[in-house]
Amino acid sequence: MTVVSSVSVTVPATTANLGPGFDCIGAALTLYNEFKFANHNQAGVTITVTGLEAEQVKTDESNLLYQAFVKLYQHLGQTPPPVQIDIKLAVPLARGLGSSATAIVGGLVGANLLAGEPLTQSEIMELAIAMEGHPDNVVPALIGGCRLAASSDEGWEICDVPWHEDIVPVVAIPNFELSTQEARRVLPTQVSRADAIFNTAHLGLLLRGLETGRKDWLRAALQDKLHQPYRESLIQGYEAVKEAALAAGACGMVISGAGPTLLALTDTAHSETVVAAMSFAWQQQGISPVVRSLAIDTQGARSFC
Numbered sequence: 514m515t516v517v518s519s520v521s522v523t524v525p526a527t528t529a530n531l532g533p534g535f536d537c538i539g540a541a542l543t544l545y546n547e548f549k550f551a552n553h554n555q556a557g558v559t560i561t562v563t564g565l566e567a568e569q570v571k572t573d574e575s576n577l578l579y580q581a582f583v584k585l586y587q588h589l590g591q592t593p594p595p596v597q598i599d600i601k602l603a604v605p606l607a608r609g610l611g612s613s614a615t616a617i618v619g620g621l622v623g624a625n626l627l628a629g630e631p632l633t634q635s636e637i638m639e640l641a642i643a644m645e646g647h648p649d650n651v652v653p654a655l656i657g658g659c660r661l662a663a664s665s666d667e668g669w670e671i672c673d674v675p676w677h678e679d680i681v682p683v684v685a686i687p688n689f690e691l692s693t694q695e696a697r698r699v700l701p702t703q704v705s706r707a708d709a710i711f712n713t714a715h716l717g718l719l720l721r722g723l724e725t726g727r728k729d730w731l732r733a734a735l736q737d738k739l740h741q742p743y744r745e746s747l748i749q750g751y752e753a754v755k756e757a758a759l760a761a762g763a764c765g766m767v768i769s770g771a772g773p774t775l776l777a778l779t780d781t782a783h784s785e786t787v788v789a790a791m792s793f794a795w796q797q798q799g800i801s802p803v804v805r806s807l808a809i810d811t812q813g814a815r816s817f818c
């Protein structure tokens with residue numbers, strides 16, 4: 514068992530759901546939060562936060578990253594050691610880009626390393642899914658790539674979803690928040706058979722569209738009946754930004770995670786035009802967005818001792 518006294522963990526943002534894959538598919542993005550954990554001589558936890566929206570993150574024991582850190586030690590039946598945690602944020606909070614997933618994955622991976630790596634990656638994944646309540650953002654945050662998660666009698670089956678190199682994810686991040694909790698509260702607990710069939714078919718088409726890069730398949734696939742119809746009205750300017758993205762050549766536009774970030778999938782030839790169009794459309798609605806074309810992170814959480 515290798516024992517280290519400090520460790521840094523970098524975790525990617527994610528975009529979950531991708532339209533029809535509610536609660537089961539997500540992809541890691543090239544945007545990262547960084548977390549440093551060091552053994553400390555003062556009891557409990559000391560937390561510093563820098564970077565984007567740092568002042569909004571709690572620095573006491575209720576901090577989500579620390580809660581995940583504690584969860585791992587509880588799972589081992591051990592008392593968590595005193596720890597100094599330094600957080601450097603680049604993933605905006607409560608915007609549908611998996612900031613909570615970075616905290617959960619970061620806390621579990623950091624604790625596992627400080628504890629001498631008693632848990633395997635798939636054991637960490639099980640704990641992360643249990644903490645987050647759904648797999649679609651924590652799984653790609655931990656292992657990278659685009660991933661589909663399906664529950665089985667043994668736990669979770671995770672499969673790699675090939676992502677064609679010409680498909681570019683463009684994220685349009687508004688200057689307002691929408692908590693995942695609030696965006697889940699508006700969802701119905703039951704859906705019709707027609708809506709379930711619609712999503713099953715479109716998710717299948719999405720998987721093939723992502724793999725082949727076929728624009729006609731992606732255009733048809735990026736539709737959903739399980740969550741987006743209930744959430745669109747929570748996102749001011751949704752229709753205008755979608756129209757602008759499509760007119761600029763995007764294959765489609767969906768809500769990233771629980772929103773309010775909007776995700777367009779486009780090809781490399783149109784990505785700059787799509788970025789400009791989404792940005793302009795939201796500004797016309799009085800909203801200041803940050804719009805960026807990103808890439809798929811293939812590595813997931815990484816650590817440095």
Ligand SMILES: Nc1ncnc2c1ncn2[C@@H]1O[C@H](COP(=O)(O)OP(=O)(O)O)[C@@H](O)[C@H]1O
Nearest residue numbers: 577578606607608609610611612613616692693
């Ligand atoms: N690095 C972090 N450290 C501690 N807590 C965090 C961190 N990142 C996110 N959180 C918590 O997660 C909340 C956002 O989670 P959530 O509503 O699920 O949105 P998101 O789509 O960004 O995951 C924040 O308000 C904060 O309480």
Ligand SMILES: N[C@@H](CCOP(=O)(O)O)C(=O)O
Nearest residue numbers: 529536609610611693770771
């Ligand atoms: N499937 C979840 C995904 C939430 O992702 P987040 O990045 O918004 O935390 C949902 O749509 O509620």
